[in-house]
Amino acid sequence: MxxxxxxxxxxxxxxxxxxxxxxxxxxxxxxxxxxxxxxxxxxxGLYESQEESLNREEVLGRLDQIVKMWIKSITRAKGLDEQLVQEANAKIFTFGSYRLGVHGPGADIDTLCVGPRHATREEDFFGELHRMLSEMSEVSELHPVPDAHVPVLKFKFSGVSIDLLYAKLSLFVIPEDLDVSQDSILQNADEQTVRSLNGCRVTDQILRLxxxxxxxxxxxxxxxxxxxxxxxxxxxxxxxxxxxxxxxxxxxxxxxxxxxxxxxxxxxxxxxxxxxxxxxxxxxxxxxxxxxxxxxxxxxxxxxxxxxxxxxxxxxxxxxxxxxxxxxxxxxxxxxxxxxxxxxxxxxxxxxxxxxxFEPYAFFDAYRNYLQIDISASNADDLRSWKGWVESRLRQLTLKIERHTYNMLQCHPCPCDFTDKSRPFHCSYFMGLQRKQGVPVNEGEQFDIRLTVDEFKHAVNIYTMKKSGMEIYVSHVRRKNIPNFVFPGGVRPSRPKSTWDMRRATELRMERSPESKAVLNVSAEDGNKRRREDSDPNPGYPIRVGCPPAPSLEVAEVGLTTVSTASLPSIKGYELHDNGVGELGTRMVENAGSENSKEVENLAIEKISAVPYVESQSLTEELESDVGYKNDPNEIPKSAKNSNFVSLTSDVGALSTSSGKVSNSPASLCMEPGPEELEVWLDDLLPFVVFHLSEQICSCYCLRCTCFLHVDFLFYLFREAC
The missing domain is CATH 1.10.1410.10 (Poly(a)-polymerase, middle domain)
Structure with a gap:
């Protein structure tokens, strides 16, 4: 098959x-x-029809003809000799989902135009080629993005969406049989050309591997x-x-x-x-x-x-x-x-x-609190340009909130945008918010992210191509107040359907509350409360990095795990071998019996995935240079130690959390505390030792093992695990 x-x-x-x-x-x-x-x-409906497939091929053929006409035109305009004009050539390559053969109906085609050294990106590609395309009746929604990390021309050609990149090679003439997989084509190429070429080079290499x-x-x-x-x-x-x-x-x-x-x-x-x-x-x-x-x-x-x-x-x-x-x-x-x-x-x-x-994720049932980011413009072209810019900055809002709340307020950006049909040239984005699970809530603790939102809006509003009518608004909205236009058909469902996530959430609650299993009869009030909880799922499978068990036998270190060597020979189909660099390797043995096969496979997966690329890496989230400021990583802020109130200070009100109390502020963020148990999340990994000392938690962070351990295991941690 x-x-x-x-x-x-x-x-x-x-x-x-x-x-x-x-x-x-x-x-x-x-x-x-x-x-x-x-x-x-x-x-x-993930496969396109034969008719659509043929239409794509015709569009690509037509596009290849256009760039060949374009390169001859600019070669003649630059005053080069007629022989070079006749030999002038440009080629179209595809990459991405289309080249991989996994595109679906209506998907765009990622394309690359490769041109010679005298065809510039700024004047010729975004200038002359853009002009030629704008005059063609088959072309619509033409949108140049010259300032992107990878500059691109976006447009539709006969209804087919095209993303066109440009790579300028150091060649006088582009051969028709050009092989972009050769490293030599990168010689003297600028960074934007290297990034553009890598789309094709990576796609072809994947298919080879x-x-x-x-x-x-x-x-x-x-x-x-x-x-x-x-x-x-x-x-x-x-x-x-x-x-x-x-x-x-x-x-x-x-x-x-x-x-x-x-x-x-x-x-x-x-x-x-x-x-x-x-x-x-x-x-x-x-x-x-x-x-x-x-x-x-x-x-x-x-x-x-x-x-x-x-x-x-x-x-x-x-x-x-x-x-x-x-x-x-x-x-x-x-x-x-x-x-x-x-x-x-x-x-x-x-x-x-x-x-x-493939059950869809019920994003608007998953959280109690959301940020709503609304943008608007004066016309369709301005909105398209404004959307592209804002979408490229939304990630910064997530990073800012994580950083300014010391990862205590977690964000879940929804990757889709939503349109209110009653408001022309407008769209909205949403971000789910929740308090980090597993951390006790102190009395009066709250998150004030107004300043964070102001910084984000300022970063968005410095858009160099901003025009009159381009606006952005950020507001806090509770789940019950989510606007109806985000739901299919504009109708809010009466109650969420029973899904795997809801059933799994119920199972997890039962597992975490063993005493609830023994309660067979509940009052009507308790039953209604339970149903309300089940209709508000947030599965929250924790990412745990637990403490390795204290070994009772001689151990062999396999990656970052500890495995008893005495147990390995007894597992059928598992073989220890030297991988050639003095490390312990694992290999599945062919024709091994099915007994313990899953355990064997998990050991092999552990070996492959756990060996670090470098001995020590800092896992602190990077904030790009335009984010604003960076705290000294060697200094533990007081608010990180005593996080009764994290003050950062927009149209977003004070987002707050308090233990069992609801703020009177319409823009407050009130969340129930998570279970007070020792859990670790990847965003906990700060580049310094952190001690959590409270009635609920007493733990230590190990810089090398990247895990939190209970204080009882402290000496074992530094003696054995490190």
């Missing part, structure tokens, strides 16, 4: 930086569930759809974009080269639920290269040490494609990975199906 990949895949050459976890082929169950998955994706392209495509199509349904598909919002999901799926395909999509989806969640971020995901070794371009390397580049979820591109120069991820969005994605893993296990027990996996 599924065609093989490139020719070298059958030679036994290893794909990836480690051996596969399993070489097992599909079972009858995998074949059946894969067929069900493919049928589900078809019925979900997966063992089975068809299985990779089906799995990636599934994961992209899942991420969009669960609200974690958006690079600009701090989640993951198309290239990030492609790299994560490709790594799973390397680890399970003979698996069908059903097993690949299951292992995707199993692996990334256990992954020890910020250890990077790599498809191949990072090459230094010969051109001296900067690559991702936290040992040399201080900024790279701040990345929380590094997913490294495989083409030179290797970069972190997920630098936008924040501590809040990493927490949300980790919870979603755990949810997916739970559902996959339930599917194996016939307690769930693919519909359960």
């Amino acid at each position: 599924g065609s093989s990949g490139a020719g070298h895949r059958g030679s036994g050459q290893r794909l990836g930086i480690t051996d596969p976890i399993s070489l097992s082929g599909p079972t009858e169950y995998d074949v059946m569930k894969t067929l069900e998955l493919e049928k589900f994706l078809q019925e979900a 997966v063992p089975n392209i068809q299985n990779f495509r089906t799995t990636l199509r599934c994961m992209r759809y899942w991420a969009k349904r669960r609200g974690v598909y958006s690079n600009v919002a701090g989640f993951l974009g198309g290239i990030n999901w492609a790299l994560l799926v490709a790594r799973i395909c390397q680890l399970y080269p003979n698996a069908l999509p059903n097993m690949l989806v299951s292992r995707f969640f199993r692996v990334y639920t256990q992954w020890r971020w910020p250890n990077p995901v790599l498809l191949c070794e990072i090459e230094e290269g010969s051109l001296g371009l900067q690559i991702w390397d936290p040992r040399r580049n201080p900024k790279d040490r701040y990345h929380l979820m590094p997913i490294i591109t495989p083409a030179y120069p290797c970069m972190n494609s997920s630098y936008n991820v924040s501590s809040s969005t990493l927490r949300i994605m980790s919870e979603e990975f755990q949810r997916g893993n739970d559902i996959c296990e339930a599917m194996e027990a016939n307690r769930a199906d693919w519909n359960t996996m």
Whole structure:
């Protein structure tokens, strides 16, 4: 099932930086569930029709003709000789979802125009080519974005959305058979050209590094759809974009080269639920290269040490494609990975199906408090430009709130925008807010983020292309006051439907309250209260980094975990070996029995995901240079120690939390305290030792193990774990 990949895949050459976890082929169950998955994706409308496919090919062919006309025109205009005018050439390449073969109906096509050295980006690409396109009847919604990190021309051509980048090579003539995968084309290229070329180079390299392209495509199509349904598909919002999901799926395909999509989806969640971020995901070794371009390397580049979820591109120069991820969005994605893993296990027990996996995330039922960001403009063109700018800055609001509240107020940005049809040239964005779980609430404690919001609005309003009518408003809104236009059909549902998340939340409450299991009869009042709680779910699967158990036998260190060496030989199918660099490695043994297979597999996953790229990395969230200011990381603010009140100080009122009390302020943020238990979140990892001393918590943070431990384990921590 599924065609093989490139020719070298059958030679036994290893794909990836480690051996596969399993070489097992599909079972009858995998074949059946894969067929069900493919049928589900078809019925979900994820495949375009043959007619639309042909239309895309025609558009790309027409676009290639246009850039060839354009390059000859500017070559003649620059006064170059006629022979060079005749030889002048430009080429169109595709990348992204279209090149990977996972695009759906209506999806845009990521394209790259490659031109010679005399065709400039500013004057010729955004000048002359923009003018030519604007005069064509087939072109609509033409929108240049020259100041973007990767400059782009956005437009629709015969109804097909196009994102067109430009790369200026140091060649006088662009050959028709140009191979952009060769590192030599990067010679003397500027940074914007390198970034533009990397889209094509990374896409082609991914297809070379997966063992089975068809299985990779089906799995990636599934994961992209899942991420969009669960609200974690958006690079600009701090989640993951198309290239990030492609790299994560490709790594799973390397680890399970003979698996069908059903097993690949299951292992995707199993692996990334256990992954020890910020250890990077790599498809191949990072090459230094010969051109001296900067690559991702936290040992040399201080900024790279701040990345929380590094997913490294495989083409030179290797970069972190997920630098936008924040501590809040990493927490949300980790919870979603755990949810997916739970559902996959339930599917194996016939307690769930693919519909359960793809249930949409009920964003407006998940939180009690939200920020609403409204923007407006005078016309459609201005709104399109204003939206692009504001969306690129929304991530900064998340980072500012996290930083100014010392990660005590957690943010969940919704990656979608919403339009109120009664208000022309207007749209809204929403961000869920909740108090960090597992931390006791002190009397009168509150968060005042008015100053934070003011800083964000100031950063947005310095837009150099801002015009009259471009406005932004930020307000605090409670769940019951969420405007109706965000709901399908503009109608607020009477009560949320029963979903996997709600059932799981109820199960977690039962697990956390053992005494509730013994109560078989409840009063009508208690029953109504329970139903109200169940209708207000917030599953909140915690990211725990627990204390390793005190060893009773001689131990061998495997990555960041402690495993008894006495137990390893008794596990069938597990083999210890030296990986060639003096470290303990793991390998799945072919034809191993099924006994303890899951435990064996988890050990192998732990080994692959837990080995750090560098010995010590700072996990503090990075705030870009335009955020404003940075506190001294060596100084622990008093408000971080005694967080009775975090004062930061807009149209947003004081957002506050208090233990069991509701503020009279209409803009106050009141949340119930989370369970007072020892939990750790990735956004706790500050670059200094922090002691939590209270009646509920007595813990210590270890800089090397990146975990909180109860004080009882303090001496063991520094003697053994470190």
